Amino acid sequence: MLIEEFHSLLQTGWQSAFPGDRSLRRAIEHAMALPCLFGRRTISRTLGALGRWGQDWSADYKMFSRCRWKPERLFDPVIDEYLQRYPNRLVIAAVDDTKLRKTGRKIKGASWHRDPLSPPFHLNFMFGLRFLQASLLFAHYSEGDYPPRGIPVRFQEAPPLKKPGKRASPEAHKEYNQLKKVKNLSTQALELVHGLRERLDQRGGANRSLLIVGDGSFANKTMFKTVLDRTHLLARCRKDARLCFRAREGGHRKYDQHLFTPDGVRTDVNRTWNRCWVYLGGKRRMVRYKEVQNVLWKRGAGTRCLRLIVIAPVPYKLSKNSHWNYRQPAFFLTTDPQTPIKLLVQACFDRWQIEVNHRDEKDILGVGQAQVRSELSIPRHPALAVASYSLLLLAALKAFGPGRTQDYLPHPKWRKNGSKRPSFLDIVTKLRCETHETSVSLLLHQNFTKNLVLYADT
DSSP, X not given: OHHHHHHHHHHHHSTTTSSSHHHHHHHHHHHHHTTTOOXXXXXXXXXXXXXXXTXXXXXXXXXHHTSOOOGGGGGHHXXXXXXXXXXXXXXXXXXXXXXXXXXXXXXXXXXXXXXXXXXXXXXXXXXXXXXXEEEEEEOGGGXXXXXXXXXXXXXXXOOOOOOOOTTSOHHHHHHHHHHHHHSSHHHHHHHHHXXXXXXXXXXXXXXXXXXXXXXXXXXXXXXXXXXXXXXXXXXXXXXXXXXXXXXXXXXXXXXXXXXXOHHHHHHOTTSOOEEEEEXXXXXXXXXXXXXXEEEBOTTTTTTOOXXXXXXXXXXXXXXXXXXXXXXXXXXXXXXXXXXXXXHHHHHHHHTTHHHHHHHXXXXXXXXXXXXXXXXXXXXXXXXXXXXXXXXXXXXHHHHHOSSOOTTSOOOOTTOOXXXXXOOHHHHHHHHHHHHHHHHHHHHHHHHHHHHXXXXXXX
16 A cells, blocks of 8 residues: 555654654654645644644644754655666756745745746746755656656755845945855755765765756856766756867967857757657657767856757647647756766756656645744755655655556546556545545444444443
8 A cells, every 4th residue: 555655664764864753753644644634734734634633732843943853864765766776877866946935024044036937028026935956867768658757855945145235334245245156056056966975875876976957047157167076967058158169289278269159059050960769748759969079168167078968849749739848949068978968868858857846846735835933944844845745756656666557546537648657646646545544444443342342341
């Protein structure tokens, strides 16, 4: 059963993350109750689902605000499963930032951000928290005709620096300009990557290389100029980035005077298109790409040699009446000089799975809806909720495999075509059904035992 596998992963995987049995038991109860809730995912509603509305609630809140435990260790079962499932494969992780909406103006770390749901013709703002997430990309297409899936392994708060007001002193503005260079989204992403690399080494992946796949916000000099140990970066770049080759030896120049852009490589008729098969949109498709090696990006990477990957668009529809997807070309730069180009192109498409994680975490699991004010509780409760989401995906993978089997509930009648993999809503529905059946069977067993005792007394 899914509920048994889920509880087993929580019990064995979180044993070393918490200092005692009581805090471990409370964390497991919250992790199992969160997916089964309806409505807002707050701590009070979690206590109601656990049947503890009539009991003291302070211990549950203190588990997030006072108990000593590290959220990073909650994701260790996912790392162990990835290393065991793909023993000879490169470890590929997608990194992206996300925002959680908040309304309280006294929440530490909450600030104004650009709203990603703004229309293209008008920029809006939202008040909330910013988090960095890393998800391991499970290549289920190597096991059969199954789409890939991203399972989170990190969810850390990444608050921006608070800009001083107009009436602040010049010293405050000067200090802000200095801290802005060492405390931004890219430097916080590097800290996350360092922590993930260290945890991989501790879990038995010291001999495995790590590939970090990001979007355009991570294509900057902070990320590309930093030399990481056994870790490479693959990020989407601008189509008008100014690139060049190394200058000829014997001169004083480092960079060749001839500049070119990724979009110029795409339109260059002298560079032929190569082709490879990738898993995209539910099936394997032929993709055209161009590769340029030993590229220098003066403003972004300095004298570090990079590889430029230009991917031609492959328009497709998910249904007959849906809109066209993937109509624009994509340009990527990577610091990895040895990985086969086919694996890098596939990783460019698999990066979208972290966006699916963001949607499921917010819409279905309600991450960020808990009303907490403590400095430790603000990043801890979303991290535990994402860890619950991560281990629930892992439990479904271990119990039923990567495909959508007959163990799940059938599709609604209006669904004409079935899906090849279960959605997170399918997994949550399965967990709710098993929780209801377990509760009913336990209630019947208790009533039967009670009647048996009364019968014996009479």
